Amino acid sequence: MEPTLAAPPIVELRTAVEAGHGSVTDLSLSRRASIRPPDFLIGQVTPLLLRQYFGQSVELGTSLYRIGPAAVTAAGHILIDGALAWSYQLGVTPEDAANATREIARLWTSLSRRRIEGEVVLLAGAGHLLYGHWLVDFLPKLVLLEEAGYDIRRQRYLLPADTPAFARQWLRLLGIADDQIIVYDRLAELVECRVLVVPTLLRFLGRASPTMGRVRDFLLSRLPGGRNRSGPCFPWPFAARRRQPERRKLLVARSINPGTLGRRHLVEREMFEAKAQARGFSIVRPESMGIGEQVALFRTAGTICGEYGSGLHNTLFVPFGARILSLQEGGQNTGFLQSSLDHALGHESGYVVGTACGLNGRFSIASEDIDMGLDWLEGLL
Numbered sequence: 001m002e003p004t005l006a007a008p009p010i011v012e013l014r015t016a017v018e019a020g021h022g023s024v025t026d027l028s029l030s031r032r033a034s035i036r037p038p039d040f041l042i043g044q045v046t047p048l049l050l051r052q053y054f055g056q057s058v059e060l061g062t063s064l065y066r067i068g069p070a071a072v073t074a075a076g077h078i079l080i081d082g083a084l085a086w087s088y089q090l091g092v093t094p095e096d097a098a099n100a101t102r103e104i105a106r107l108w109t110s111l112s113r114r115r116i117e118g119e120v121v122l123l124a125g126a127g128h129l130l131y132g133h134w135l136v137d138f139l140p141k142l143v144l145l146e147e148a149g150y151d152i153r154r155q156r157y158l159l160p161a162d163t164p165a166f167a168r169q170w171l172r173l174l175g176i177a178d179d180q181i182i183v184y185d186r187l188a189e190l191v192e193c194r195v196l197v198v199p200t201l202l203r204f205l206g207r208a209s210p211t212m213g214r215v216r217d218f219l220l221s222r223l224p225g226g227r228n229r230s231g232p233c234f235p236w237p238f239a240a241r242r243r244q245p246e247r248r249k250l251l252v253a254r255s256i257n258p259g260t261l262g263r264r265h266l267v268e269r270e271m272f273e274a275k276a277q278a279r280g281f282s283i284v285r286p287e288s289m290g291i292g293e294q295v296a297l298f299r300t301a302g303t304i305c306g307e308y309g310s311g312l313h314n315t316l317f318v319p320f321g322a323r324i325l326s327l328q329e330g331g332q333n334t335g336f337l338q339s340s341l342d343h344a345l346g347h348e349s350g351y352v353v354g355t356a357c358g359l360n361g362r363f364s365i366a367s368e369d370i371d372m373g374l375d376w377l378e379g380l381l
Contacts, residue, residue, distance in 0.1 A: 008079065008082055009083045009084070010085070010094060013198075014065075016067075016080045017065055017067060021070070021080050022068055023065075023066050024065050025063060025064045027061070027144055028062045028209075030059065033057060033059055035053070035056060036339075038339050039339075040348075040351070040373065041350060041351050042353070042369050042373060043351070043366065045330075053206075056204075056205055056340075057207075059207055060088060060200075062089070062209065063089060064144055064148045064197070065196075065200075066198075067195070067198060068119075068193070068195040072122060072184070072196065073111060073189065074186050075126050076122055076125035077100050079104075084101050084104065089200035089201060091126065091137070091201050092126070110188070112190070113190050114184065114190070114192065115191075116191060119155075119194070120155075120195070120197065121145065121155050121158065121198075123138055123141055124138050124167075128159075128160055131166060132309065132310025134166070135310070135314070135316055136212075136316070136341060139215070140212070141202075143211075143214060144199040144200065148199075153176060155176075156180050156182055157176065158183075158193070159181055159182070161183040161185050163183070169290070173291055174219070175222065203337065203340070207337075207340050208341045208343075208344045212344040213345055216316050216317065216345060219317075247322070249301075250298075251273060251276045251281040251284070252312050252314070253283050253306065254269065263357075263361035264308070264362075266307050266354070267364040271370070275370060275371065281303075284297065294314060295317045302322050303324075303325075304322060305324070305326075305327070305373070307328075308326045308335065308338055315341065315345065315347060316341065316345065320345070320346040322347045323348045323350075324338065324339075324349045325349075325352065325377045326338045327351075328351050329353075329357045329363035330354055331363075336351075339351065350373065354366075
């Protein structure tokens with residue numbers, strides 16, 4: 001590919017592959033299915049919000065692509081024969097791709113080229129800096145690799161150089177050594193791959209795949225000391241007590257780490273935390289814990305609440321049948337992945353909806369709505 005200042009064209013990934021640039025193995029098929037309503041919903045619930053929730057009826061199928069040759073730049077953007085590929089299965093819309101082409105065109109002449117022989121797996125994509133995306137987007141791809149016959153402990157993986165330490169720790173715990181990782185500078189490099197292996201996501205927008213339970217079992221079975229979803233999992237802190245009279249009540253605090261890029265802020269945060277603590281909830285900050293400590297903690301939980309975000313996605317590890325409450329802003333960018341994830345894992349899931357976020361990211365929830373949400377969480381409604 002010769003350097004150019006023109007924005008590259010865009011192409012749908014499957015179309016490009018089926019035109020002779022590789023192969024694709026479909027592991028599950030797309031379908032439309034009615035979405036389960038929230039188990040609890042209160043607050044500033046508008047018709048627009050309900051249309052957003054119930055309009056996400058598509059469960060995308062999962063696939064494994066083998067593309068050769070292909071190039072990678074930015075946070076996992078794929079170029080095939082000079083065109084930038086988009087795919088709903090990768091969470092990349094045509095609009096996303098068109099926007100990316102303009103940025104790539106701006107940097108094109110300054111990008112250094114590097115070639116990788118053999119095959120390499122593209123694991124991460126947009127959102128690679130965020131913990132929640134690793135839990136629900138990137139680590140699940142390892143399950144698809146295994147289901148397609150790959151041994152994840154023998155593959156090489158392409159990751160941006162600024163991939164956070166927690167992601168590298170996760171991969172080590174799952175048996176993927178540092179020397180299996182090939183890093184690249186996403187702002188300065190174009191990596192040309194002889195064969196690029198690309199597993200797809202297990203969710204589409206706010207709709208999680210019903211196979212997320214397999215992801216939970218896979219991750220727990222691969223972690224040190226892991227057994228299965230029903231038994232004790234770790235001999236690490238928080239899991240040492242084999243006899244627990246009741247499951248723990250956790251409030252997952254919103255991360256204060258600027259590296260998480262979290263911009264939403266509940267105005268009534270202190271009030272919410274005080275109300276929950278008065279009911280016996282323990283405030284926890286997952287970002288301050290190691291991976292094993294986090295997983296072991298959530299394996300002891302039965303009721304969980306918090307502001308919508310990455311920390312709540314740790315319900316992936318909560319024993320079957322928990323009850324989860326998310327405090328959520330009510331604007332056009334409202335997400336509902338949490339309840340879809342919870343339902344796929346066999347939990348009950350509810351929302352307390354507040355105002356739309358302002359320009360400063362702040363939103364507000366009525367005190368009485370928080371009270372009713374906590375009542376539902378404790379089985380009082």
